[in-house]
Amino acid sequence: MRTSRLEAFSDGVLAIIITIMVLELKPPAGHSFSDLVHSTGIGLLTYLLSFTYVGIYWNNHHHMFHLVQRVSGGVLWANLALLFCLSLFPFTTGWVDESTFAQTPVVIYGVNMLAAAIAYFVLQTVIIRRQGADSPLRQAVGADMKGKISPVVYLTGIFSALLIDRGGHMGVGIALACYVGVAIMWIVPDRRIGRIVEDYETSD
Amino acid sequence: MRTSRLEAFSDGVLAIIITIMVLELKPPAGHSFSDLVHSTGIGLLTYLLSFTYVGIYWNNHHHMFHLVQRVSGGVLWANLALLFCLSLFPFTTGWVDESTFAQTPVVIYGVNMLAAAIAYFVLQTVIIRRQGADSPLRQAVGADMKGKISPVVYLTGIFSALLIDRGGHMGVGIALACYVGVAIMWIVPDRRIGRIVEDYETSD
Amino acid sequence: MRTSRLEAFSDGVLAIIITIMVLELKPPAGHSFSDLVHSTGIGLLTYLLSFTYVGIYWNNHHHMFHLVQRVSGGVLWANLALLFCLSLFPFTTGWVDESTFAQTPVVIYGVNMLAAAIAYFVLQTVIIRRQGADSPLRQAVGADMKGKISPVVYLTGIFSALLIDRGGHMGVGIALACYVGVAIMWIVPDRRIGRIVEDYETSD
Amino acid sequence: MRTSRLEAFSDGVLAIIITIMVLELKPPAGHSFSDLVHSTGIGLLTYLLSFTYVGIYWNNHHHMFHLVQRVSGGVLWANLALLFCLSLFPFTTGWVDESTFAQTPVVIYGVNMLAAAIAYFVLQTVIIRRQGADSPLRQAVGADMKGKISPVVYLTGIFSALLIDRGGHMGVGIALACYVGVAIMWIVPDRRIGRIVEDYETSD
Numbered sequence: 001m002r003t004s005r006l007e008a009f010s011d012g013v014l015a016i017i018i019t020i021m022v023l024e025l026k027p028p029a030g031h032s033f034s035d036l037v038h039s040t041g042i043g044l045l046t047y048l049l050s051f052t053y054v055g056i057y058w059n060n061h062h063h064m065f066h067l068v069q070r071v072s073g074g075v076l077w078a079n080l081a082l083l084f085c086l087s088l089f090p091f092t093t094g095w096v097d098e099s100t101f102a103q104t105p106v107v108i109y110g111v112n113m114l115a116a117a118i119a120y121f122v123l124q125t126v127i128i129r130r131q132g133a134d135s136p137l138r139q140a141v142g143a144d145m146k147g148k149i150s151p152v153v154y155l156t157g158i159f160s161a162l163l164i165d166r167g168g169h170m171g172v173g174i175a176l177a178c179y180v181g182v183a184i185m186w187i188v189p190d191r192r193i194g195r196i197v198e199d200y201e202t203s204d
Numbered sequence: 205m206r207t208s209r210l211e212a213f214s215d216g217v218l219a220i221i222i223t224i225m226v227l228e229l230k231p232p233a234g235h236s237f238s239d240l241v242h243s244t245g246i247g248l249l250t251y252l253l254s255f256t257y258v259g260i261y262w263n264n265h266h267h268m269f270h271l272v273q274r275v276s277g278g279v280l281w282a283n284l285a286l287l288f289c290l291s292l293f294p295f296t297t298g299w300v301d302e303s304t305f306a307q308t309p310v311v312i313y314g315v316n317m318l319a320a321a322i323a324y325f326v327l328q329t330v331i332i333r334r335q336g337a338d339s340p341l342r343q344a345v346g347a348d349m350k351g352k353i354s355p356v357v358y359l360t361g362i363f364s365a366l367l368i369d370r371g372g373h374m375g376v377g378i379a380l381a382c383y384v385g386v387a388i389m390w391i392v393p394d395r396r397i398g399r400i401v402e403d404y405e406t407s408d
Numbered sequence: 409m410r411t412s413r414l415e416a417f418s419d420g421v422l423a424i425i426i427t428i429m430v431l432e433l434k435p436p437a438g439h440s441f442s443d444l445v446h447s448t449g450i451g452l453l454t455y456l457l458s459f460t461y462v463g464i465y466w467n468n469h470h471h472m473f474h475l476v477q478r479v480s481g482g483v484l485w486a487n488l489a490l491l492f493c494l495s496l497f498p499f500t501t502g503w504v505d506e507s508t509f510a511q512t513p514v515v516i517y518g519v520n521m522l523a524a525a526i527a528y529f530v531l532q533t534v535i536i537r538r539q540g541a542d543s544p545l546r547q548a549v550g551a552d553m554k555g556k557i558s559p560v561v562y563l564t565g566i567f568s569a570l571l572i573d574r575g576g577h578m579g580v581g582i583a584l585a586c587y588v589g590v591a592i593m594w595i596v597p598d599r600r601i602g603r604i605v606e607d608y609e610t611s612d
Numbered sequence: 613m614r615t616s617r618l619e620a621f622s623d624g625v626l627a628i629i630i631t632i633m634v635l636e637l638k639p640p641a642g643h644s645f646s647d648l649v650h651s652t653g654i655g656l657l658t659y660l661l662s663f664t665y666v667g668i669y670w671n672n673h674h675h676m677f678h679l680v681q682r683v684s685g686g687v688l689w690a691n692l693a694l695l696f697c698l699s700l701f702p703f704t705t706g707w708v709d710e711s712t713f714a715q716t717p718v719v720i721y722g723v724n725m726l727a728a729a730i731a732y733f734v735l736q737t738v739i740i741r742r743q744g745a746d747s748p749l750r751q752a753v754g755a756d757m758k759g760k761i762s763p764v765v766y767l768t769g770i771f772s773a774l775l776i777d778r779g780g781h782m783g784v785g786i787a788l789a790c791y792v793g794v795a796i797m798w799i800v801p802d803r804r805i806g807r808i809v810e811d812y813e814t815s816d
Contacts, residue, residue, distance in 0.1 A: 413619060413623060413674050414674075416619075416620060416623050417623045417626065417627055417670060417674075420623055420624050420626075420627030420628070421627045421630060421631055423627075424627060424628055424631040424632070425631060428631065428632070428635065431635070481671070484671055484674075485667075485671075485799065488663075488667040488670075491630075492660070492663055495630070495631055495634050495663070496634065498634060498635070499634055499637045499639065499652075502638075502639045503639035503640065503648075506639050507639075507643040510643035511643070512643055512644050512645050512647075512648065513639075513643060516645075516648065
């Protein structure tokens, strides 16, 4: 099986996820600038964060499948599991927004991110196993420092919100800082993978 | 007519169906973990089931069209009929969820699944007829045991919910077990089809 | 400019239009079979009709662009005008459904169909002009009987609903019969175009 | 990295943005023609304007990427920033519509357009830089008069609405005229770019 249709389907699902989140943003009831800030300010920020996350996943997915020639049933299902986790973003983002960063929604948002990271890791592992000993993806991923750091930071955020946030807002603040931090870490382009992809394509 | 645009269109429709179901999930009114479980627990489970079903159809559709080179008008319309049945999933899933597994919605959900299975079978038959005597799809499908068992299991579920469920919940329980069972049967990858596809592509 | 991205974009828009109409269908408040029939029966029928119409446009669009190699700015904009008309289907379909076939919504639904037919005709004409004297599309379209009959039937429907429907339901009934009739006329595959497309591809 | 997946993903997002705006249009409560005009008239006009804008961006995006062979991480992120700005159109359009052209929503709509124009300019600049000295896109863009005039006109509209509109409607009127004017300017096809694209493809 070639990867083209899997990529097209994933692109479609990711395009929809990234766009329907904006449907959560309802126009403010009033018509002034302060109405906009009060009723949609938080919504816009959470939308921006979730948009960035889906953008990161699309970028990484895009890079990963540049190194994949054929897909098996296992890859199809691991990919669907990743898409399922990402498809819950509009729901968890909406809850965080509506609750104005209440404790539980922030925790669940982190759990959603953690689940997506695990699904991505499983997909990567399934592909590497299938590619065998000299897997180009394994070389590209290398030590996969970002992939290993992210879940630790998510867990730090989740437990901060769970344990510290008794009465105050510090735990939730730490959690949000963790989620934003991981996004920034991933936006910085992964030069190493880019180089390996180029080598791989040139050698084609 | 080549299959590329039919595949792209079907991918688009399936990507939308699989993603908009999550729009049915409204963030809970409260902000606690028990609010989440009570108001969205069943929604998440039905969403997972329907997501899995659409994923199965996408996988099978993907495999099937690997063995198709050209499409006729009949294939286009049989494919649209399948997409129509699948496009009703968000509606029937939403009803099952909102009614907390009431009898009629569970029956209608099963009828929707049965209709999709029949539409898929019709599409498969139209393609095989068009391909003629040495149809590669016919070989790949073979005895089509799964395709023959599924409608029987759906019907078992539908009639269980209809007939047994007088006062108790056992009929609905059997129906749901049937629907989940068919999904599990299909997730197990069909090694046979995979092998024939590979042979077919190698011989290209 | 090649046609691939125009086709991909149009496929995306048509896939969304055909699928979001089902979002208009709200699960019935009650949980019985008669609740389903009373609250969603008409919705399902109008959805089926509009789904069929969008399917017909997709089929014809698909066939038409098989005969087009390059697109100009004029073709891009004529195509966008067609997509705009089709994108209003969920709105007009929703109004027909909600009003239970009231006079004005049925008229506006017909106007929407007429506008889409005119936009399709303009697109076809722009392409034929650009292709010049021996345009393959002009040959394929031929006398374009269906394309000429359809607007006449739409207008008959629109004026029946407007003029006859004073107190009774006959005008609306004729209009709906007209709309359904055009759909049936188009579902029957256009063998002639299929043959010319095949000739064209073989001669490639 | 080739551009095909970036184009497919952008097509998907733009197709969704252009189509979900119509979801903002709710069928009128009444069933008469004047209900339609009063409750949806403005909505239809703003939808048409925003549809045209997204259509213009899709057209320009389409032309631009005809001149791009490979994408870098910077291009991916600049493209996502553009898609983010465009994804806010349904929200700002909805607010303009609901408020019946109140001052602040009209200003914010202009800011949204300005942000999209800037994001497009950044994307163009990132691509030109990456293509180096003899960038085909730089040649195609040339003096980029339209690209330079548009933000000035947007700013004129924004400040007209902000400063003139005290008590009367003239400021908002000027702003809307500015927004419509830019759209008309862009619909007129850019013959120059078309010619360069053709030269470029012929020389391939």
